[in-house]
Amino acid sequence: MNMIDPEAERKEILRHYRRLLRHAKPFLKDNDAKIIKKAFNTSVEAHKDMRRKSGEPYILHPLAVAQIAVEEIGLGTTSIVAALLHDVVEDTAMEVEEIEREFGTSVARIIEGLTKISGVFDYGTSQQAENFRKMLLTLSDDVRVILIKLADRLHNMRTLDSMPRHKQLKIASETMYLYAPLAHRLGLYAIKSELEDLYLKYTDTDTYKDISTKIRQTRSARGKFIKDFISPIEEELRRHGFKFNIKGRPKSIYSILKKIKKQNITFDEIYDLFAIRIILDVPLEHEKAACWQVYSIITDFYQPNPDRLRDWVNTPKANGYESLHTTVMSKSGQWVEVQIRTKRMDEIAERGYAAHWKYKSDGSGGESGLEMWINKVRDMLENNTANALEFMDEFRKNLFVEEVFVFTPKGELLILPDRATALDFAFEIHSEIGLHCLGAKVNQKLVPLSFRLRNGDQVEILTSQKQKPNEEWLDYVVTSKARSRIKEYLREDRKYKSEQGKAMLERRLLYLKVPETQGNLNKLMAFFNVPTVQDLHYRIATGHIDIKNIKEVIFSAQAERGASMLEPKSFDREVQKIRGVTSDMLVIGENTSNMNYKVAMCCNPIPGDEVFGFETEEDGIEIHRTSCKKGMELMSNYGNRIIKAKWTDQKELAFLAGIRIKGTDRVGLVNDLTRIISNSLRVNMRSITIDSHDGIFEGNIMVFVNDTSHLDKLIQRMGKVTGVLTVERFD
Numbered sequence: 001m002n003m004i005d006p007e008a009e010r011k012e013i014l015r016h017y018r019r020l021l022r023h024a025k026p027f028l029k030d031n032d033a034k035i036i037k038k039a040f041n042t043s044v045e046a047h048k049d050m051r052r053k054s055g056e057p058y059i060l061h062p063l064a065v066a067q068i069a070v071e072e073i074g075l076g077t078t079s080i081v082a083a084l085l086h087d088v089v090e091d092t093a094m095e096v097e098e099i100e101r102e103f104g105t106s107v108a109r110i111i112e113g114l115t116k117i118s119g120v121f122d123y124g125t126s127q128q129a130e131n132f133r134k135m136l137l138t139l140s141d142d143v144r145v146i147l148i149k150l151a152d153r154l155h156n157m158r159t160l161d162s163m164p165r166h167k168q169l170k171i172a173s174e175t176m177y178l179y180a181p182l183a184h185r186l187g188l189y190a191i192k193s194e195l196e197d198l199y200l201k202y203t204d205t206d207t208y209k210d211i212s213t214k215i216r217q218t219r220s221a222r223g224k225f226i227k228d229f230i231s232p233i234e235e236e237l238r239r240h241g242f243k244f245n246i247k248g249r250p251k252s253i254y255s256i257l258k259k260i261k262k263q264n265i266t267f268d269e270i271y272d273l274f275a276i277r278i279i280l281d282v283p284l285e286h287e288k289a290a291c292w293q294v295y296s297i298i299t300d301f302y303q304p305n306p307d308r309l310r311d312w313v314n315t316p317k318a319n320g321y322e323s324l325h326t327t328v329m330s331k332s333g334q335w336v337e338v339q340i341r342t343k344r345m346d347e348i349a350e351r352g353y354a355a356h357w358k359y360k361s362d363g364s365g366g367e368s369g370l371e372m373w374i375n376k377v378r379d380m381l382e383n384n385t386a387n388a389l390e391f392m393d394e395f396r397k398n399l400f401v402e403e404v405f406v407f408t409p410k411g412e413l414l415i416l417p418d419r420a421t422a423l424d425f426a427f428e429i430h431s432e433i434g435l436h437c438l439g440a441k442v443n444q445k446l447v448p449l450s451f452r453l454r455n456g457d458q459v460e461i462l463t464s465q466k467q468k469p470n471e472e473w474l475d476y477v478v479t480s481k482a483r484s485r486i487k488e489y490l491r492e493d494r495k496y497k498s499e500q501g502k503a504m505l506e507r508r509l510l511y512l513k514v515p516e517t518q519g520n521l522n523k524l525m526a527f528f529n530v531p532t533v534q535d536l537h538y539r540i541a542t543g544h545i546d547i548k549n550i551k552e553v554i555f556s557a558q559a560e561r562g563a564s565m566l567e568p569k570s571f572d573r574e575v576q577k578i579r580g581v582t583s584d585m586l587v588i589g590e591n592t593s594n595m596n597y598k599v600a601m602c603c604n605p606i607p608g609d610e611v612f613g614f615e616t617e618e619d620g621i622e623i624h625r626t627s628c629k630k631g632m633e634l635m636s637n638y639g640n641r642i643i644k645a646k647w648t649d650q651k652e653l654a655f656l657a658g659i660r661i662k663g664t665d666r667v668g669l670v671n672d673l674t675r676i677i678s679n680s681l682r683v684n685m686r687s688i689t690i691d692s693h694d695g696i697f698e699g700n701i702m703v704f705v706n707d708t709s710h711l712d713k714l715i716q717r718m719g720k721v722t723g724v725l726t727v728e729r730f731d
């Protein structure tokens with residue numbers, strides 16, 4: 001550890017603080033500077049003995065977050081104060097009430113939203129997801145919570161170098177999973193791109209370096225190209241008396257990679273590696289006309305690609321983005337994307353939500369797309385009965401949507417996510433209309449519920465009181481409002497029908513003079529091949545099981561049977577032992593211990609890939625590649641269950657998988673099952689536990705297999721054995 005020089009550190013801290021004030025100065029009002037100073041001093045005091053992983057004084061982090069909030073997002077005093085204090089409640093003894101007394105309600109609310117929840121969580125949900133949900137709840141009161149959270153995350157990502165590897169992966173994954181989409185949705189493109197690039201830097205370092213080197217190498221050639229390209233346009237724009245500014249911007253590393261993968265092309269083939277942006281300085285009322293005039297000037301010089309004209313000036317994106325994009329052919333035969341926008345639009349594009357406030361006071365009073373979105377989020381939060389993880393998933397689905405614009409019969413515009421159907425439209429108007437929706441007329445033609453809407457469609461919904469939702473409806477909808485209402489209805493409906501079926505069954509058993517014992521219910525479930533009692537009731541109510549088919553004979557036939565035929569010992573003896581897996585192939589955790597692990601099927605890592613282990617609920621460890629999408633989700637939501645893992649020597653691996661099997665106990669079942677396992681593609685059984693009561697057995701069998709298709713074949717074969725009700729894989 002090198003010696004710490006307190007004086008040098010003090011100067012460093014003050015330098016950062018002064019820089020912050022310099023950027024804040026333009027908008028400071030009467031008392032603002034004092035309040036910021038007080039917040040700064042409070043934070044210095046609170047964090048005085050703390051250091052970051054990199055060894056620097058902790059206070060530099062809140063200062064940096066405040067700096068990002070002002071300089072890169074364009075927030076004001078309240079946000080600076082909240083950013084300076086954002087870790088105080090979490091890391092020190094100071095309480096929110098104290099902050100409220102000293103700095104007022106809005107600062108306290110924001111900090112409350114930023115403070116992680118501690119405490120107990122329902123099983124099956126994740127702490128991160130709950131924290132995120134809490135943060136979003138505050139989003140609907142004050143969007144600054146999210147903006148400061150993004151600033152906080154951006155600074156953490158920029159300083160990720162000093163973190164240990166597993167932390168880097170967890171934080172980077174979480175960023176990609178949640179924060180980058182959020183930044184995108186809030187219109188903060190610069191931040192979104194930087195977060196994506198940083199994610200790549202830590203999860204796929206080689207690709208990142210490779211692309212950034214190529215960008216550097218082609219920089220001067222690009223510069224010359226852009227200069228040649230814009231000089232004739234500049235001249236013409238000046239001739240027309242435009243005030244303007246032209247920027248050329250290279251694409252982000254992440255978006256280049258995405259393009260290479262998606263279109264299966266090489267780096268050199270990416271034509272719009274650079275976009276040219278023309279920013280006009282014109283008054284609000286002339287914006288549209290000016291953008292189109294510039295478009296016509298550009299297309300006088302260069303041939304446009306008509307398929308790639310995007311007009312977000314007349315219909316802005318839901319996050320408020322406005323711009324006119326065209327792709328034109330340059331003299332050297334390369335396509336170039338040209339973006340035409342005004343200063344106001346550019347600020348909204350770069351700063352997103354924060355810039356909206358600035359232009360809100362223009363008296364137009366219309367609700368921007370973003371506010372509609374925030375209202376949707378609020379709606380989702382209030383009507384969401386799902387657990388936090390399910391909620392997160394829905395929320396993400398809503399983040400990355402392109403929109404379709406459709407009209408009601410009266411000509412009102414509704415904006416729905418891409419791929420939305422007539423049924424989504426119905427729910428968007430009102431839940432009741434959705435629940436009774438029979439079909440729709442799109443542009444006067446009758447269409448089914450599943451009809452996918454296109455831009456400009458005019459939609460009229462047809463309803464009937466007799467119509468009710470069914471399971472299939474979930475396949476037709478994409479909006480979370482429709483999904484959650486349909487799920488809620490189906491849950492209630494199933495509960496109601498099960499109650500009816502239960503009553504019907506009770507009457508029938510009374511009539512047959514058969515007592516309603518668990519054993520008898522098990523016999524019924526086995527006879528009709530249904531997995532749970534509730535299913536049994538439900539099927540009786542819906543007529544899938546005819547109540548008349550419930551007869552005495554079902555209960556007597558197997559009643560007098562002795563102990564189970566399924567004895568693990570005999571089962572084991574009958575199955576041939578074929579082969580195992582050596583424990584030295586993977587080093588898991590700090591030491592080589594003989595742990596059960598399996599390779600994740602989502603990314604199928606092979607020896608040599610960079611991998612990590614994830615503890616699943618059932619104590620097994622799942623091996624993922626660090627660049628895996630599903631892995632990203634796991635690291636985001638369950639960081640505490642991540643285990644380091646790496647390959648040692650390369651062999652063909654066999655992995656342990658569990659099969660859970662339920663059925664009716666009968667003579668000869670053992671032989672049938674063991675025959676399948678032992679004849680099945682060199683499967684090696686590791687252990688078996690079986691439990692039998694009331695004529696129903698449940699067994700867990702652990703086998704070694706090569707891959708999932710191997711396992712699926714085995715499961716299919718076992719499922720065909722007479723008497724077997726369900727066979728499923730468990731982790």
